[in-house]
Amino acid sequence: MVYLLLLFCDLSYCCGSAEYFINGECCPMCSPGEHVYKHCTEYTSTSCKPCTAGSFMALPNGLLHCITCTVCDPGLGLKTDRECSPTSDAVCGPLDQHYCTEADKKGCRLAQRHSICRPGTFIRRNGTILTNTECEECRDKTFSNKSSSPFCKPHTDCQSLGLQEMTAGTNTSDSVCATRNDLVAVLVPVVLGAGLSTAFIAIILILRKRKKSLHLVKSALTGRRMKNMETERKDLLNQPQDEDKGALMREMKKADITTVCMDVL
16 A cells, blocks of 8 residues: 555655655755755765855755855946845845836846936926936026926016116026127127128228229220230331232332443343
């Protein structure tokens, strides 16, 4: 009967709750914070050894090695909320100004930095270790000129202060006010500067036009001079030819007279 029972009974399930089955024996488990150094035998009990630094064992066990502690990586936005001990693993949490985006029963596995509310917005709701910061745009006639402002400030009302508004406010800057004297002091140099610039540009354009006109006149005079020189050169070349023709005509006349005289004789 006992033999049949052993055939149908897995010895691993027949061991006690504080035992583990190995090599045909039900060995006593090691306590939390320890691991098996040597398994029990028919004649000896289980030999246990404490977990080394950086490892832990949270439950009674029959394992030969402890479990490696979790490392909270700052590169993942994590810090160690609870250090690892021989009987418990480390617990990770988000770094300061971070919130957890992936969590499990053991703690946070991944975190991200809280959003920074840019100028022109304000912090509607501060971030926590589980939620991100919520930002909201500044409403009309309000502004924030710094990052992560807790609230938006109203624009300065120049008219109510008896001043002239020089620059209207935006969602990132306040209105700029000035007295009328200040306004005149600002506008006069601007107008004078614009006038001087216009005059300077006009003078440059006039000088360029005059220079271009002088260049055209000079070119025309140079062309006329070249033409006169060419005419004079042709006259000089033609003059000797006319003289040669005159001499030839005189010689021909002399020859005719001589012929006539010879005929008379």
